[in-house]
Amino acid sequence: MTSEFAVEMRDVVKRFVTPEGHEIAAVDHVTMQIKNGEFFSMLGSSGCGKTTSLRMIAGFEWPSEGEVFIEGRPMGHTPPFQRKVNTVFQSYALFQHMTVYQNVAFGLEMEGADKSEIDKRVKRALEMVQLTGMERRRPRQLSGGQQQRVAVARALVKTPDVLLLDEPLGALDLKLRKEMQLELKALQQQLGITFIYVTHDQEEALTMSDRIAVMSKGRVQQLATPVEIYERPVNKFVADFIGESNFFEGRIKSISKDEAVAHIPALNTELKGLPMSRDFVKGEDVAISVRPEKIRIVENKTKGDGLFMAKVLTSVYIGSDTHVYLDLEGIRLKIMEQNRISRLDPSSFYSKDQVVTLMFMPENTLILKKD
Amino acid sequence: MLQRFRENKSMQGTFLALPTTLWLFVLLIIPLFLTLVVSFGQRSPDGDVIFSFGLHNYIRLFGYSTDCPGGQTSCFDPLYVNILWRSLTLAFNTTVCVILLAYPLAYFIARAHPKRRNIFLFMVLIPLWTNFVIRVYAWMMLLRKEGAINIVLGWFANLLGLDFTPLEMLYTPGAVLVGMVYEFLPFMILPIYTSLEKIDNSLYEAAADLGANAFKTLLRVTLPLSMPGVVAGTILVFIPVMGTFIVSDILGGRQVILVGNLIQRQFLDARDPTFGSAASLILMVMTLIVTYFYTRKFGFGEEIVAA
Numbered sequence: 001m002t003s004e005f006a007v008e009m010r011d012v013v014k015r016f017v018t019p020e021g022h023e024i025a026a027v028d029h030v031t032m033q034i035k036n037g038e039f040f041s042m043l044g045s046s047g048c049g050k051t052t053s054l055r056m057i058a059g060f061e062w063p064s065e066g067e068v069f070i071e072g073r074p075m076g077h078t079p080p081f082q083r084k085v086n087t088v089f090q091s092y093a094l095f096q097h098m099t100v101y102q103n104v105a106f107g108l109e110m111e112g113a114d115k116s117e118i119d120k121r122v123k124r125a126l127e128m129v130q131l132t133g134m135e136r137r138r139p140r141q142l143s144g145g146q147q148q149r150v151a152v153a154r155a156l157v158k159t160p161d162v163l164l165l166d167e168p169l170g171a172l173d174l175k176l177r178k179e180m181q182l183e184l185k186a187l188q189q190q191l192g193i194t195f196i197y198v199t200h201d202q203e204e205a206l207t208m209s210d211r212i213a214v215m216s217k218g219r220v221q222q223l224a225t226p227v228e229i230y231e232r233p234v235n236k237f238v239a240d241f242i243g244e245s246n247f248f249e250g251r252i253k254s255i256s257k258d259e260a261v262a263h264i265p266a267l268n269t270e271l272k273g274l275p276m277s278r279d280f281v282k283g284e285d286v287a288i289s290v291r292p293e294k295i296r297i298v299e300n301k302t303k304g305d306g307l308f309m310a311k312v313l314t315s316v317y318i319g320s321d322t323h324v325y326l327d328l329e330g331i332r333l334k335i336m337e338q339n340r341i342s343r344l345d346p347s348s349f350y351s352k353d354q355v356v357t358l359m360f361m362p363e364n365t366l367i368l369k370k371d
Numbered sequence: 372m373l374q375r376f377r378e379n380k381s382m383q384g385t386f387l388a389l390p391t392t393l394w395l396f397v398l399l400i401i402p403l404f405l406t407l408v409v410s411f412g413q414r415s416p417d418g419d420v421i422f423s424f425g426l427h428n429y430i431r432l433f434g435y436s437t438d439c440p441g442g443q444t445s446c447f448d449p450l451y452v453n454i455l456w457r458s459l460t461l462a463f464n465t466t467v468c469v470i471l472l473a474y475p476l477a478y479f480i481a482r483a484h485p486k487r488r489n490i491f492l493f494m495v496l497i498p499l500w501t502n503f504v505i506r507v508y509a510w511m512m513l514l515r516k517e518g519a520i521n522i523v524l525g526w527f528a529n530l531l532g533l534d535f536t537p538l539e540m541l542y543t544p545g546a547v548l549v550g551m552v553y554e555f556l557p558f559m560i561l562p563i564y565t566s567l568e569k570i571d572n573s574l575y576e577a578a579a580d581l582g583a584n585a586f587k588t589l590l591r592v593t594l595p596l597s598m599p600g601v602v603a604g605t606i607l608v609f610i611p612v613m614g615t616f617i618v619s620d621i622l623g624g625r626q627v628i629l630v631g632n633l634i635q636r637q638f639l640d641a642r643d644p645t646f647g648s649a650a651s652l653i654l655m656v657m658t659l660i661v662t663y664f665y666t667r668k669f670g671f672g673e674e675i676v677a678a
Contacts, residue, residue, distance in 0.1 A: 019486075060576050080579040087580045093573035097595045106591070110582035158581065 003072030006162050006194035007034040007057055007085075012066035014052050026052040028218035029066070034162075034196060034211075039188050041197045041205040044215035045241075050198045051166055053215075057196065058087045058164050071161055081110070085162040086155035090170060092147050094139040100126070100150050101135035107158045125157040128187065145176050152184070162194040169204065181207055202242050206230065214238050234276055235369045236287040246295070246333045248288040252367070255280050260367045262288055267308070267329050273365030280367070287368045292336040294364035297324070297356045308358045315350040324350050328358070410648035418642035428649035451633070451650075458630040459657065461544070462612040465551040469608050470601060472552065473559035477600070478593070480560075481567035492564070495557050503554065507621045510550050514540040514622065542624035550618040555611065559604035566600030567593070602669045606662060613658050630654045 014027040027049040034040045042050035055061045056068055059080035068075045070083060080087075086107070095103050104125055108118045126132055129149035139147055148168060155163055165184075169177045185208045188195045199205050205212050206226040213223045214237075221241075222234045233239035236247065250262035253270060260275040271288055280286070298307070310326040310333065317339075324335045335358075350356065376382055410428055413421045432455075436448035480491045498506060513519045521537040528535035540546055570593065578588040616631030623629075630650060637647030 058576075058580060060579075080576070081582040081584065087577070089573045089577060091571065091573055093571065093577035095574065095577075095592060095596075106578075106583075107581035110587060154577075154581065 003069070004035065005033045005069070006036045006038070006071065007196065008032070008069040008072075009053065009057070010067050010069065012053070012056065012063045012068060014049075014056060014061060015064045025064075025218050027056070027063075030215075030218070030220055031066075032213055032220060032223055034194060036194055037192050039185065039195045039197065039208055039210045041199060041209040041212045042215055043199055043202060043205040043212050043242075045200055048215040049218040050200075050213075050215050054087075054164050054166055054196060054198050057162070058085055059083050084160055085164055086158050086160040087164045087166065088148075088151045088155050088168045090167045092139075092151040094147060094150055094154070096139055098138075099135065100131065100137050100139065100142070103139065103150055104154045104157050107154060111158075121157055125153040128156065129153045144172050145180065148172065148180065152187070156187075156191070160193065162196060163188075165195060165197045167198055167200070169199075169201075177204070184208065206242075214241060216241070232274075232276060233289070233366065233368065236289070239287075239289040239366065239368055244292050244334060245289040246292060246331075248331065250286055250288050250367075252280050252282055252284045252286055255282060259362065262286055262367055264288065266331055269308075271360060271365055272306070272362040273367045274363065275367045277369050280369075285370055287370050289366045289368055290360060290364055292323070292334045293338075294361070295333065295335045296359045296361075297335065297337070297350075298359045299357070306360045306362070308360070309355055310358050312350045312352055312354045312356060314352065317349065322349065326356070326358070333358075406648045406651055409645055410652055412645045414643040414645050420644055428646045429653070431646065432649055432653060454628055454630055454633050455653065455657065457544075457627070458613055458654075459661075461548065461551065461629065462609050464548060465555065465612045466605055466609045468548065468552045469556055469559045470605070473556055473563055473604065474597075474601070477560050477563035477567055480564050481570075488568075492561075495560050499557060504617055504621070506554065507550055507618050510546070510553065511541060511621055514546050514549075516541070541622065542626045544623070544627050546622040547619045547627045547629075550622045551612050551615075554615075554618060555608045558607040558611075559601075562603040562607065563597060563600035566597045566603075570596050598669065602666070605665065609665075610658055610662065614654060 009030050009032050012027055012030045013025055015023050015025050017023050026047075030049065030053060042053060044050045052061060056063055057070070059075065059078060059082075062077055070085060075083065095106065098106065101122055104122045105118050108121060113121070122135075123132070126135065129152050131146065131149050131153065134142065134146065134150075139150060142150065148171075151168070168184075169180050172180060181204055184195070184197075197205070197208065206229075209226055211223065211225055212229055214221045214229060216237055222229055222238045224232075229238065229242055233242060239245045240247070248264050248266065248271070250264040250271065253261045253263045255261075255275060258274065259272060260280060261270050261272050263270050273288060308328055310328040313325040313327055313332070315325070316323040320339060322337045322339055324337065326333045326335060376386075408422065409420055411422075411424045411426070413423055413425065413427070415421050432451045434447045434449055434452050436446055437444065438448075439446040476495075480488055480495075483491060511518075515521075516537045516539065518541070520540065525535045525537065574592055574596070575588060578592045583591060614631050616629060616635045619627045619629045619632055620635075623632075630653075634647050634650045634654070637643050637650060641647075
């Protein structure tokens with residue numbers, strides 16, 4: 001380990017020409033530093049540049065501008081087989097004409113390792129992903145989850161510095177996916193190697209990652225820990241993409257270091273909140289975001305500072321929570337309440353057209369850049 | 372009646388298979404049986420068939436001769452055995468050459484930009500629009516003594532100030548091989564292309580990711596995964612090459628006689644359908660044996676693709 005960072009992307013641009021002849025930047029000036037031993041996720045919807053970034057780290061694509069560093073060394077046009085990284089592909093890309101054993105052994109044979117060494121390492125890798133006894137099967141005789149494990153074993157047997165995973169759980173059903181998430185995370189912690197994980201599933205990213213890069217339109221929108229990304233999104237895109245949010249449009253009225261006041265024309269009132277950017281100016285148009293679980297419905301029937309009267313549209317009981325949809329001066333809000341107390345009485349739930357008082361806390365109200 | 376037909380799947384199946392079954396029975400099974408019967412018969416002096424049961428045609432085919440030098444009553448005449456052996460080796464050589472030429476081209480097309488692939492495939496098929504015989508004649512124009520190749524070579528020799536005697540290319544086994552390879556190349560390109568095109572790009576990337584260079588990827592991933600195409604192409608090329616007589620007739624002249632020419636001459640020139648029938652059956656049996664062992668080793672070419 002020669003460098004603090006396992007992988008570093010420095011101002012990387014990747015341009016493609018579309019079939020219509022337009023040039024687009026799939027990755028647009030991306031800079032990120034991925035630490036050694038970190039579980040790092042790139043999160044975004046399709047076309048956000050996450051897979052292209054991963055492919056540039058793997059060596060399947062070369063940057064149009066900028067540089068990718070692995071363990072501190074600039075990669076330039078180094079081909080994939082000369083990089084100490086290995087990839088788990090979205091479609092697994094297993095060799096159908098080989099057995100499980102041969103698939104896992106392939107990478108070691110390419111290194112020219114001797115037979116007994118290969119045998120030892122393949123056995124250990126298969127043990128690691130709990131596939132002992134499946135050596136002589138063909139990939140197509142395995143379930144999706146088992147194929148996934150073969151793909152992981154095939155990459156890990158090469159003892160890479162960095163393991164790249166491109167939506168590896170996308171094809172699995174929900175229950176299996178959750179199991180595999182925990183398994184992959186445990187595997188990463190046990191091996192202590194860097195994982196770079198590409199996914200469009202925010203829950204998956206939040207569950208597994210040490211840090212997440214939220215990407216959109218080829219750019220990194222925010223790079224932070226899961227808690228920071230959820231609790232302190234830097235802009236409206238991130239607040240909207242990660243979890244759910246209620247948004248208001250407003251304008252900065254006054255600003256200090258850790259508090260901002262925004263005027264909301266639709267409500268004809270002002271809201272106090274946390275500024276999520278340092279460079280707000282007075283009069284700037286902003287988005288105000290409040291998470292559904294962070295708005296409280298209170299008994300107090302009067303209006304006041306941070307208190308609003310709203311009308312219930314519907315109330316949906318989903319077991320652990322109740323989702324309440326409300327109308328606040330023509331703005332549709334969603335509130336989540338935990339069902340902490342066991343009850344059956346219909347009158348204890350919100351009913352349509354019931355008027356309730358909402359309380360917004362300044363520490364739960366985020367003032368965001370409008371992208 | 373109609374109601375019963377709608378509900379009965381096996382009746383529907385029988386009905387659908389009926390035209391083909393009839394076709395095969397009338398135009399394949401019966402003629403084949405007749406050929407077998409005729410092959411045991413004897414030629415009458417005026418060229419008719421005398422039905423009898425004897426193996427004399429087969430014995431003659433495998434070298435038994437009564438027309439011997441030195442007044443012997445019987446001796447071994449390798450004429451027909453040589454023809455059979457020549458056909459077999461030519462079919463083998465043609466297939467090998469066709470694979471060697473077709474594989475790189477199919478690979479190139481399969482890896483080309485999807486938009487351009489269709490244009491290339493189209494170009495592969497264009498020669499098939501011209502009649503088979505005409506295409507063989509075209510080779511005659513190229514290969515003969517005063518042909519295009521000799522003219523060009525002569526021109527170059529002249530330019531370099533060398534003496535040039537036109538090459539004798541036509542009516543040689545080489546000319547027949549070239550003609551066969553040319554005629555059957557598309558039938559190898561297409562199946563190989565199909566199986567190569569099915570290989571997902573991520574498999575090449577996985578191979579590169581695991582440390583394989585281009586050559587090792589070809590050897591360990593591309594070739595095994597495209598074997599079904601090679602097998603299918605081999606069947607499509609080997610079997611017809613064993614039987615055709617046009618290419619050898621035009622480009623081989625009297626020098627290169629194959630089983631196909633032998634059969635044709637027995638029916639048309641020598642007017643001995645009994646011997647022609649025997650030769651036809653032997654050709655069929657030979658082809659079946661080779662194909663049987665080949666497919667037993669490599670399958671029919673669908674196993675991996677089907678997955």
